[in-house]
Amino acid sequence: MRLLSTLLVLPLLLVLAPAVPAAAEPDPRWEFFTEDRTRYTSPWYGRAHRIMIPFGCTSAPYYSPDPRCRGGRGFHHGIDVAMPCGTRLFARRGVRVVDNGSLGPAYGRNPLLLRNRKLGFDLVIGHTRRVYVEPGDRVKKGTLIARASDDGAPDGCHLHFEQRAVGGGLSTAVWPRKLLKLRPR
Template identity: 70%
Template structure:
Protein backbone atom coordinates (compact mmCIF):
# COMPACT_ATOMS: atom_id res chain seq x y z
CA UNK A 1 0.00 0.00 0.00
CA UNK A 2 2.86 2.42 0.80
CA UNK A 3 4.42 1.75 -2.60
CA UNK A 4 1.19 2.72 -4.39
CA UNK A 5 0.88 5.89 -2.29
CA UNK A 6 4.49 6.81 -3.10
CA UNK A 7 3.89 6.28 -6.84
CA UNK A 8 0.72 8.40 -6.77
CA UNK A 9 2.53 11.17 -4.84
CA UNK A 10 5.48 11.12 -7.25
CA UNK A 11 3.17 11.28 -10.26
CA UNK A 12 1.21 14.21 -8.84
CA UNK A 13 4.41 16.12 -8.08
CA UNK A 14 5.73 15.49 -11.59
CA UNK A 15 2.59 16.88 -13.25
CA UNK A 16 1.89 19.75 -10.84
CA UNK A 17 2.47 23.22 -12.25
CA UNK A 18 5.73 24.79 -11.20
CA UNK A 19 5.43 27.57 -8.65
CA UNK A 20 5.90 31.10 -9.93
CA UNK A 21 9.58 31.97 -10.07
CA UNK A 22 11.03 34.95 -8.30
CA UNK A 23 11.25 38.02 -10.52
CA UNK A 24 14.68 38.94 -11.83
CA UNK A 25 15.73 42.11 -9.93
CA UNK A 26 17.28 43.45 -13.17
CA UNK A 27 13.97 43.45 -15.06
CA UNK A 28 12.99 46.87 -16.31
CA UNK A 29 9.68 47.30 -18.11
CA UNK A 30 9.38 49.93 -20.84
CA UNK A 31 5.61 49.61 -21.23
CA UNK A 32 2.56 50.55 -19.18
CA UNK A 33 1.08 47.11 -19.97
CA UNK A 34 1.08 45.10 -16.72
CA UNK A 35 -0.76 42.13 -18.26
CA UNK A 36 0.71 38.65 -17.96
CA UNK A 37 0.51 36.79 -21.27
CA UNK A 38 0.41 33.09 -22.04
CA UNK A 39 1.78 31.66 -25.27
CA UNK A 40 2.31 28.18 -26.71
CA UNK A 41 5.98 29.16 -27.06
CA UNK A 42 6.61 29.08 -23.29
CA UNK A 43 5.12 27.87 -20.01
CA UNK A 44 3.31 30.10 -17.51
CA UNK A 45 2.30 33.71 -18.08
CA UNK A 46 4.86 36.50 -18.41
CA UNK A 47 4.93 40.27 -18.95
CA UNK A 48 6.17 42.15 -21.98
CA UNK A 49 9.29 44.15 -21.12
CA UNK A 50 9.73 46.04 -24.37
CA UNK A 51 6.93 46.05 -26.96
CA UNK A 52 7.35 46.24 -30.73
CA UNK A 53 7.83 49.73 -32.14
CA UNK A 54 8.90 53.06 -30.72
CA UNK A 55 10.25 52.75 -27.21
CA UNK A 56 11.81 54.78 -24.45
CA UNK A 57 14.21 51.90 -23.69
CA UNK A 58 17.69 53.46 -23.76
CA UNK A 59 19.38 50.74 -25.84
CA UNK A 60 18.14 51.91 -29.24
CA UNK A 61 19.39 54.78 -31.39
CA UNK A 62 16.90 57.53 -32.21
CA UNK A 63 14.71 56.53 -35.13
CA UNK A 64 12.97 58.94 -37.54
CA UNK A 65 9.73 56.94 -37.17
CA UNK A 66 9.58 57.83 -33.48
CA UNK A 67 8.92 61.09 -31.62
CA UNK A 68 11.04 62.50 -28.79
CA UNK A 69 14.19 60.89 -30.23
CA UNK A 70 13.01 57.45 -29.18
CA UNK A 71 14.40 54.28 -30.64
CA UNK A 72 12.60 51.53 -32.53
CA UNK A 73 12.41 47.96 -31.16
CA UNK A 74 11.98 45.39 -33.94
CA UNK A 75 10.54 42.62 -31.75
CA UNK A 76 8.87 41.86 -28.44
CA UNK A 77 10.88 41.16 -25.29
CA UNK A 78 9.08 38.96 -22.78
CA UNK A 79 10.43 38.77 -19.23
CA UNK A 80 10.81 35.25 -17.89
CA UNK A 81 13.13 33.49 -15.48
CA UNK A 82 16.44 32.20 -16.79
CA UNK A 83 16.06 28.61 -17.88
CA UNK A 84 12.41 28.89 -18.98
CA UNK A 85 11.87 26.30 -21.72
CA UNK A 86 11.11 27.59 -25.20
CA UNK A 87 8.97 25.38 -27.48
CA UNK A 88 8.10 25.88 -31.13
CA UNK A 89 4.56 26.70 -32.14
CA UNK A 90 5.27 26.64 -35.89
CA UNK A 91 6.78 24.40 -38.51
CA UNK A 92 10.09 25.77 -39.69
CA UNK A 93 13.70 25.00 -40.45
CA UNK A 94 16.61 26.12 -38.30
CA UNK A 95 19.00 28.23 -40.36
CA UNK A 96 22.41 29.67 -39.53
CA UNK A 97 22.35 32.61 -37.14
CA UNK A 98 25.59 34.07 -38.62
CA UNK A 99 23.67 37.06 -40.01
CA UNK A 100 22.55 38.12 -36.53
CA UNK A 101 24.60 40.52 -34.47
CA UNK A 102 25.75 40.24 -30.85
CA UNK A 103 22.69 42.13 -29.53
CA UNK A 104 20.70 38.85 -29.76
CA UNK A 105 23.03 37.04 -27.38
CA UNK A 106 25.52 34.21 -27.83
CA UNK A 107 23.03 31.59 -29.10
CA UNK A 108 20.12 33.19 -30.97
CA UNK A 109 17.81 30.89 -32.91
CA UNK A 110 16.81 31.73 -36.48
CA UNK A 111 13.79 29.80 -37.77
CA UNK A 112 12.65 29.93 -41.41
CA UNK A 113 9.23 29.00 -42.76
CA UNK A 114 9.36 28.75 -46.56
CA UNK A 115 5.63 28.10 -47.02
CA UNK A 116 4.51 31.28 -45.22
CA UNK A 117 7.68 33.19 -46.15
CA UNK A 118 8.93 34.43 -42.79
CA UNK A 119 11.92 34.19 -40.49
CA UNK A 120 11.60 34.22 -36.72
CA UNK A 121 14.55 35.44 -34.67
CA UNK A 122 14.57 34.33 -31.04
CA UNK A 123 17.21 36.12 -29.01
CA UNK A 124 18.76 35.66 -25.58
CA UNK A 125 18.61 31.86 -25.58
CA UNK A 126 20.90 29.35 -23.91
CA UNK A 127 21.15 25.58 -24.02
CA UNK A 128 19.88 25.57 -27.57
CA UNK A 129 18.63 22.09 -28.50
CA UNK A 130 18.50 22.60 -32.28
CA UNK A 131 21.06 23.29 -35.00
CA UNK A 132 21.00 24.61 -38.57
CA UNK A 133 19.31 22.13 -40.87
CA UNK A 134 16.93 20.76 -38.22
CA UNK A 135 13.28 20.56 -39.18
CA UNK A 136 11.08 22.04 -36.44
CA UNK A 137 7.57 20.89 -35.60
CA UNK A 138 5.11 22.40 -33.12
CA UNK A 139 5.89 21.40 -29.55
CA UNK A 140 9.62 20.77 -30.09
CA UNK A 141 11.96 22.09 -27.41
CA UNK A 142 14.23 24.76 -28.90
CA UNK A 143 16.23 26.18 -26.00
CA UNK A 144 15.98 28.07 -22.74
CA UNK A 145 15.68 31.76 -21.84
CA UNK A 146 18.79 33.55 -20.65
CA UNK A 147 20.28 36.96 -20.04
CA UNK A 148 22.98 36.62 -22.73
CA UNK A 149 23.53 40.16 -24.10
CA UNK A 150 20.51 41.33 -22.10
CA UNK A 151 21.31 44.27 -19.81
CA UNK A 152 17.89 44.09 -18.16
CA UNK A 153 17.71 40.48 -17.02
CA UNK A 154 16.43 37.19 -18.37
CA UNK A 155 13.93 37.33 -21.20
CA UNK A 156 13.28 36.14 -24.73
CA UNK A 157 13.23 38.40 -27.77
CA UNK A 158 10.87 37.43 -30.61
CA UNK A 159 11.25 39.14 -33.99
CA UNK A 160 9.34 38.24 -37.16
CA UNK A 161 11.06 39.17 -40.44
CA UNK A 162 10.50 38.66 -44.14
CA UNK A 163 12.02 35.45 -45.51
CA UNK A 164 15.82 35.94 -45.40
CA UNK A 165 15.14 39.59 -44.57
CA UNK A 166 17.14 42.03 -42.51
CA UNK A 167 16.02 43.74 -39.32
CA UNK A 168 14.43 46.44 -41.51
CA UNK A 169 11.79 43.90 -42.64
CA UNK A 170 10.63 43.15 -39.08
CA UNK A 171 6.87 43.26 -38.46
CA UNK A 172 4.64 43.04 -35.39
CA UNK A 173 5.16 39.45 -34.04
CA UNK A 174 2.36 39.36 -31.48
CA UNK A 175 -0.13 37.36 -33.59
CA UNK A 176 2.51 34.72 -34.38
CA UNK A 177 3.23 34.32 -30.67
CA UNK A 178 -0.49 33.84 -29.96
CA UNK A 179 -0.23 35.99 -26.84
CA UNK A 180 -3.35 35.85 -24.69
CA UNK A 181 -3.92 37.45 -21.29
CA UNK A 182 -3.70 35.18 -18.29
CA UNK A 183 -7.23 34.31 -17.33
Protein backbone atom coordinates in the same frame (compact mmCIF):
# COMPACT_ATOMS: atom_id res chain seq x y z
CA MET B 1 -12.21 5.33 6.88
CA ARG B 2 -11.84 8.97 5.76
CA LEU B 3 -9.04 9.51 8.31
CA LEU B 4 -7.27 6.38 7.11
CA SER B 5 -7.38 7.45 3.43
CA THR B 6 -6.13 10.93 4.39
CA LEU B 7 -3.24 9.41 6.32
CA LEU B 8 -2.35 7.22 3.32
CA VAL B 9 -2.54 10.05 0.76
CA LEU B 10 -0.69 12.71 2.80
CA PRO B 11 2.77 11.04 2.60
CA LEU B 12 2.29 10.58 -1.15
CA LEU B 13 1.53 14.29 -1.55
CA LEU B 14 4.61 15.22 0.46
CA VAL B 15 6.78 13.07 -1.82
CA LEU B 16 5.26 14.48 -5.02
CA ALA B 17 5.20 18.13 -3.91
CA PRO B 18 8.83 18.87 -4.90
CA ALA B 19 8.05 17.64 -8.44
CA VAL B 20 5.52 20.42 -8.91
CA PRO B 21 7.39 23.57 -10.01
CA ALA B 22 6.88 26.57 -7.77
CA ALA B 23 6.13 29.95 -9.30
CA ALA B 24 9.44 31.51 -10.28
CA GLU B 25 10.65 34.65 -8.56
CA PRO B 26 10.85 37.78 -10.70
CA ASP B 27 14.30 38.73 -11.92
CA PRO B 28 15.33 41.87 -9.96
CA ARG B 29 17.02 43.21 -13.11
CA TRP B 30 13.80 43.33 -15.15
CA GLU B 31 12.90 46.78 -16.43
CA PHE B 32 9.59 47.32 -18.16
CA PHE B 33 9.28 50.01 -20.82
CA THR B 34 5.53 49.67 -21.21
CA GLU B 35 2.49 50.46 -19.10
CA ASP B 36 0.99 47.09 -20.09
CA ARG B 37 0.94 44.91 -16.96
CA THR B 38 -0.93 42.07 -18.69
CA ARG B 39 0.61 38.61 -18.64
CA TYR B 40 0.45 36.79 -21.96
CA THR B 41 0.49 33.10 -22.75
CA SER B 42 1.89 31.69 -25.97
CA PRO B 43 2.29 28.19 -27.36
CA TRP B 44 5.99 29.10 -27.81
CA TYR B 45 6.65 29.22 -24.04
CA GLY B 46 5.15 28.02 -20.77
CA ARG B 47 3.05 30.04 -18.34
CA ALA B 48 2.06 33.69 -18.71
CA HIS B 49 4.64 36.47 -18.84
CA ARG B 50 4.77 40.26 -19.23
CA ILE B 51 6.16 42.14 -22.19
CA MET B 52 9.20 44.18 -21.16
CA ILE B 53 9.74 46.14 -24.36
CA PRO B 54 6.99 46.20 -26.99
CA PHE B 55 7.42 46.41 -30.76
CA GLY B 56 7.91 49.91 -32.13
CA CYS B 57 8.96 53.23 -30.64
CA THR B 58 10.30 52.88 -27.12
CA SER B 59 11.93 54.85 -24.36
CA ALA B 60 14.23 51.90 -23.58
CA PRO B 61 17.77 53.32 -23.55
CA TYR B 62 19.32 50.54 -25.66
CA TYR B 63 18.16 51.90 -29.01
CA SER B 64 19.49 54.82 -31.03
CA PRO B 65 17.08 57.64 -31.86
CA ASP B 66 14.97 56.70 -34.86
CA PRO B 67 13.32 59.16 -37.29
CA ARG B 68 10.04 57.19 -37.03
CA CYS B 69 9.84 58.02 -33.33
CA ARG B 70 9.23 61.32 -31.55
CA GLY B 71 11.29 62.73 -28.72
CA GLY B 72 14.55 60.96 -29.61
CA ARG B 73 13.07 57.53 -28.86
CA GLY B 74 14.44 54.40 -30.46
CA PHE B 75 12.71 51.66 -32.43
CA HIS B 76 12.48 48.09 -31.14
CA HIS B 77 12.08 45.57 -33.97
CA GLY B 78 10.59 42.78 -31.83
CA ILE B 79 9.14 42.20 -28.40
CA ASP B 80 10.97 41.22 -25.25
CA VAL B 81 9.04 38.90 -22.95
CA ALA B 82 10.22 38.70 -19.33
CA MET B 83 10.55 35.14 -18.08
CA PRO B 84 12.76 33.28 -15.64
CA CYS B 85 16.07 31.91 -16.90
CA GLY B 86 15.61 28.35 -18.07
CA THR B 87 12.01 28.78 -19.25
CA ARG B 88 11.45 26.26 -22.04
CA LEU B 89 10.78 27.41 -25.60
CA PHE B 90 8.82 25.23 -28.03
CA ALA B 91 8.34 25.46 -31.78
CA ARG B 92 4.79 26.64 -32.40
CA ARG B 93 4.95 25.75 -36.08
CA GLY B 94 7.07 23.57 -38.31
CA VAL B 95 10.26 25.52 -39.10
CA ARG B 96 13.74 25.07 -40.44
CA VAL B 97 16.68 26.29 -38.37
CA VAL B 98 18.81 28.73 -40.36
CA ASP B 99 22.42 29.77 -39.70
CA ASN B 100 22.44 32.74 -37.30
CA GLY B 101 25.68 34.26 -38.65
CA SER B 102 23.81 37.28 -40.03
CA LEU B 103 22.61 38.27 -36.56
CA GLY B 104 24.69 40.60 -34.42
CA PRO B 105 25.76 40.37 -30.77
CA ALA B 106 22.66 42.22 -29.51
CA TYR B 107 20.78 38.88 -29.60
CA GLY B 108 23.30 37.09 -27.36
CA ARG B 109 25.80 34.38 -28.27
CA ASN B 110 23.28 31.76 -29.29
CA PRO B 111 20.25 33.30 -31.04
CA LEU B 112 17.89 31.22 -33.12
CA LEU B 113 16.89 32.05 -36.67
CA LEU B 114 13.86 29.99 -37.68
CA ARG B 115 12.28 29.99 -41.15
CA ASN B 116 8.94 28.91 -42.56
CA ARG B 117 8.89 29.61 -46.31
CA LYS B 118 5.33 28.36 -46.75
CA LEU B 119 3.96 30.91 -44.28
CA GLY B 120 6.55 33.51 -45.31
CA PHE B 121 8.40 34.36 -42.11
CA ASP B 122 11.74 34.27 -40.36
CA LEU B 123 11.64 34.38 -36.58
CA VAL B 124 14.66 35.63 -34.66
CA ILE B 125 14.75 34.53 -31.02
CA GLY B 126 17.40 36.21 -28.92
CA HIS B 127 18.84 35.64 -25.46
CA THR B 128 18.58 31.86 -25.44
CA ARG B 129 20.50 29.79 -22.89
CA ARG B 130 20.58 26.32 -24.28
CA VAL B 131 19.65 25.57 -27.88
CA TYR B 132 18.57 22.04 -28.73
CA VAL B 133 18.48 22.45 -32.52
CA GLU B 134 21.09 23.41 -35.10
CA PRO B 135 21.17 24.97 -38.58
CA GLY B 136 19.63 22.70 -41.18
CA ASP B 137 17.28 20.95 -38.75
CA ARG B 138 13.62 20.68 -39.68
CA VAL B 139 11.73 21.20 -36.46
CA LYS B 140 8.21 19.94 -35.88
CA LYS B 141 5.53 21.80 -33.95
CA GLY B 142 5.85 21.16 -30.22
CA THR B 143 9.60 20.42 -30.23
CA LEU B 144 11.67 21.84 -27.36
CA ILE B 145 14.09 24.18 -29.13
CA ALA B 146 15.77 26.32 -26.44
CA ARG B 147 15.63 27.89 -22.97
CA ALA B 148 15.44 31.54 -21.92
CA SER B 149 18.53 33.34 -20.68
CA ASP B 150 20.02 36.73 -19.93
CA ASP B 151 22.87 36.24 -22.44
CA GLY B 152 23.54 39.58 -24.11
CA ALA B 153 20.71 41.21 -22.14
CA PRO B 154 21.46 43.94 -19.58
CA ASP B 155 17.95 43.80 -18.14
CA GLY B 156 17.56 40.23 -16.91
CA CYS B 157 16.21 36.97 -18.26
CA HIS B 158 13.84 37.24 -21.17
CA LEU B 159 13.37 36.18 -24.76
CA HIS B 160 13.40 38.53 -27.73
CA PHE B 161 11.04 37.62 -30.58
CA GLU B 162 11.42 39.33 -33.95
CA GLN B 163 9.39 38.44 -37.04
CA ARG B 164 10.93 39.25 -40.42
CA ALA B 165 10.28 38.46 -44.07
CA VAL B 166 12.02 35.30 -45.31
CA GLY B 167 15.70 36.22 -45.67
CA GLY B 168 14.93 39.82 -44.69
CA GLY B 169 16.78 42.15 -42.37
CA LEU B 170 15.63 44.59 -39.68
CA SER B 171 13.81 46.74 -42.23
CA THR B 172 11.33 43.88 -42.85
CA ALA B 173 10.48 43.37 -39.15
CA VAL B 174 6.79 43.39 -38.23
CA TRP B 175 4.84 43.08 -35.00
CA PRO B 176 5.20 39.38 -33.98
CA ARG B 177 2.17 39.20 -31.72
CA LYS B 178 0.00 37.21 -34.17
CA LEU B 179 2.78 34.73 -34.98
CA LEU B 180 3.41 34.18 -31.27
CA LYS B 181 -0.35 33.78 -30.64
CA LEU B 182 -0.13 35.97 -27.54
CA ARG B 183 -3.22 35.68 -25.37
CA PRO B 184 -3.91 37.78 -22.27
CA ARG B 185 -4.32 35.72 -19.14
